[in-house]
Amino acid sequence: MADRGSRKDSPRLTARGAATRDRIVATTADLMFRQGVAATTLDQVVDACGISKSQLYHYFPDKEALIAEVIAMRKHRMVSTQKPQLDQVRSMRDLERWRDWLVTSRRERGEPYRCPIGSLANEVAGRYDDARRSLAGIFDTWQGLLADGLARMRESGELDPGTDPRELAVAVIAALQGGYLLAETMQDERPLMVALDMALDHVKAHVRAPVANLTQSDN
Amino acid sequence: MADRGSRKDSPRLTARGAATRDRIVATTADLMFRQGVAATTLDQVVDACGISKSQLYHYFPDKEALIAEVIAMRKHRMVSTQKPQLDQVRSMRDLERWRDWLVTSRRERGEPYRCPIGSLANEVAGRYDDARRSLAGIFDTWQGLLADGLARMRESGELDPGTDPRELAVAVIAALQGGYLLAETMQDERPLMVALDMALDHVKAHVRAPVANLTQSDN
DNA sequence: GGCGAAATGGACGATTTCGTCCAGTTTATG
DNA sequence: CATAAACTGGACGAAATCGTCCATTTCGCC
Known part of the structure; x- marks a missing residue:
């Protein structure tokens, strides 16, 4: 089964970290579904997830990578x-x-x-x-x-x-x-x-x- | 025939003005067709048309109005x-x-x-x-x-x-x-x-x- | 308990983008 | 040709947005 790269790029990943990461992707997917990709701001994602900016860039190098995960x-x-x-x-x-x-x-x-x-x-x-x-x-x-x-x-x-x-x-x-x-x-x-x-x-x-x-x- | 409002909102419109206006709409339409609405910047429109910012806002109150014309x-x-x-x-x-x-x-x-x-x-x-x-x-x-x-x-x-x-x-x-x-x-x-x-x-x-x-x- | 790595918070900077402003030019018309 | 209005150029401001940085807390493991 082809690994999607979700778990591979981050060498070690805590249970909490994995949960946060998944939550970010799910929340972003929902936002992008409702308002579109371009219209979905990273700040919106941050707010909707209740996290801070550094999380986003801790788990994803940039917006495009986040889109890929979505x-x-x-x-x-x-x-x-x-x-x-x-x-x-x-x-x-x-x-x-x-x-x-x-x-x-x-x-x-x-x-x-x-x-x-x-x-x-x-x-x-x-x-x-x-x-x-x-x-x-x-x-x-x-x-x-x-x-x-x-x-x-x-x-x-x-x-x-x-x-x-x-x-x-x-x-x-x-x-x-x-x-x-x-x-x-x-x-x-x-x-x-x-x-x-x-x-x-x-x-x-x-x-x-x-x-x-x-x-x-x-x- | 229902007037689309293209000519009505600007009381007087010179031949040159009408041409510029049409060119803005056509160019914007083309840009939005190729890269999408959100991805199309007003600055891109300005550059592609060879006009300046004030033209855009002379003919259209905001981006949404321009989209409507497109x-x-x-x-x-x-x-x-x-x-x-x-x-x-x-x-x-x-x-x-x-x-x-x-x-x-x-x-x-x-x-x-x-x-x-x-x-x-x-x-x-x-x-x-x-x-x-x-x-x-x-x-x-x-x-x-x-x-x-x-x-x-x-x-x-x-x-x-x-x-x-x-x-x-x-x-x-x-x-x-x-x-x-x-x-x-x-x-x-x-x-x-x-x-x-x-x-x-x-x-x-x-x-x-x-x-x-x-x-x-x-x- | 203690140490290193992961996870987090939030301020900050650089750039982009929407929209404004004003001074100068061209055009229509008496 | 004179005047008013339409038209134009480009600098400027404010806000949004992407991405960075660093100090702090939590977790995994010995």
């Missing part, structure tokens, strides 16, 4: 929430459950219509190339988790043998991201749902045609 | 480039032409994989609510142009009578935006093309089913 945390968090859901995908029904879970879990937490990864990517992609690459890796991993599920659907005969799970996964994640952007901008969750419905219809279009009963109305 | 310009530019294309949409073939034009025109200009409106929206949506509303209006207009084309396709009988052009347009624009985001992050235009192909397949799924030959494979 991204690493986002990857870890994405995998730990998405993997359990996507690993269970074996049918269209499971995929619909995943879609519903995406929408309802966001709604329940009262979070803004925004993807923690997508919004990050949009802001830093043209500015910090290392960050951009890391975020590309996150998207790649995400698409991989989804593609694995689609591959299972193909192997089990639900999807057409000619289906490319990877390409399908790219399309679905793109729809998800675009749906988030429109939903946030218009302050309305319907664009997100519409986009996800399109994506799932697109997957459904690759369902192996049943021998009879072609006229069923789906959705 | 957004207004983006709307104008979007309409002037998208409307000629989308007004001609009367069939799936036209829609495919629009898709190809989107991809190739970006490629020819050597621009980054980024939507001038989407990237703007992602950055300011959670920060300046006025800007967010304006951008929502742009998306709404854009979707309207596309929906009109889809409505023509429905009226001419190419699309199913039960089709909702507006909802379809939302889905297509979402795919476009998500495709842009993935393309920029992964530095690869394929996600954009995959997303647009999905969107067009989704429209195609609403093509009125021919009376016979139901088992045709689309795509």
Whole structure:
């Protein structure tokens, strides 16, 4: 398993130190999620964490390194929430459950219509190339988790043998991201749902045609 | 026609003044497109325009007003480039032409994989609510142009009578935006093309089913 | 307990950035 | 051509922001 570099660069790290460090990253991630990377000040981080400036520079050489850690945390968090859901995908029904879970879990937490990864990517992609690459890796991993599920659907005969799970996964994640952007901008969750419905219809279009009963109305 | 306030707030405006003002907006728009809103400094704008600080504050009360003008310009530019294309949409073939034009025109200009409106929206949506509303209006207009084309396709009988052009347009624009985001992050235009192909397949799924030959494979 | 390293607090400096001010120049118009 | 208003240049101030420094406290370990 590839070490993210969180623990390696600081030779020795006390339990308290590790806790503080993690708290800094988590708090910064939250601030950057809500107001953006550039708009998040190190002084804000210091205040929100209840620490002093020297801590920040004790654990991170500069702001860019802190951003890198935030991204690493986002990857870890994405995998730990998405993997359990996507690993269970074996049918269209499971995929619909995943879609519903995406929408309802966001709604329940009262979070803004925004993807923690997508919004990050949009802001830093043209500015910090290392960050951009890391975020590309996150998207790649995400698409991989989804593609694995689609591959299972193909192997089990639900999807057409000619289906490319990877390409399908790219399309679905793109729809998800675009749906988030429109939903946030218009302050309305319907664009997100519409986009996800399109994506799932697109997957459904690759369902192996049943021998009879072609006229069923789906959705 | 709703005046955007470009000419109204300055009672008299010399030809030279108007030219300078427009140049400021255009240059700022370009800088913000390439490096983001927060990362674009007023001093950078001053340097890039070859003007001095007082001009900026002669024409615009503050940075937020300048951002507002940039957004207004983006709307104008979007309409002037998208409307000629989308007004001609009367069939799936036209829609495919629009898709190809989107991809190739970006490629020819050597621009980054980024939507001038989407990237703007992602950055300011959670920060300046006025800007967010304006951008929502742009998306709404854009979707309207596309929906009109889809409505023509429905009226001419190419699309199913039960089709909702507006909802379809939302889905297509979402795919476009998500495709842009993935393309920029992964530095690869394929996600954009995959997303647009999905969107067009989704429209195609609403093509009125021919009376016979139901088992045709689309795509 | 004692020693060295890690962890912490908070002031401080350098730079950037937004916005102001005022003196000088150009333009429109009688 | 004279005058007022639009236009312009560039220095300047105030605040924000990144990053540094050093004294002090806490922790790990013998």
